[in-house]
Amino acid sequence: MAHDARVLVSELVTNVYRHTRTAVVRIDVAVNPDYVRVAVWDDAPRSRLLGLPVFSEGDSGRGLFLVECLATRWGIYRPNTETRSRKGVWFVLDREGRDGDVP
Structure with missing residues (x-):
């Protein structure tokens, strides 16, 4: 699981x-007995929103595809212009032999 978490954080x-060329990246990590949850945020509100994961045969473009393949669950935070919230991607990796629910 630790290897998968490192790969996914690196990709995100x-x-x-x-895609944003921002110097500001926020990483939130929550460790629970049943799972590990990671969120990676950027601080570039005008950059393009993320799309669905697709497989690419090129040298790049597989980041969200890897998240889809390795994570137990994942999703996208979309920015809210009124609250100036950031956008980001979160993923969950269940810990060995666990199947806990994530809020």
């Missing part, structure tokens, strides 16, 4: 840099 941070 790389996506933030490649």
Whole structure:
């Protein structure tokens, strides 16, 4: 699980840099007996919103596809212009032999 978490965080941070060129990346991690939940946020409200994961045969473009394949669950935070909330991606990895619910 730790390897998968490292791969996914690396992919998501790389996506933030490649698509927003922002120097501000926020990573939130919650560790629970049943699961680990990670959220990666960017601070670039005008950059493009994320789409659905697709498989790419090129050298890039597989970040969300890897999240889809490795994470137990995942989703996207869409920004709210009224509250100036950030956008980001979260994922959950269940800990070994666990199947806990995530709020």
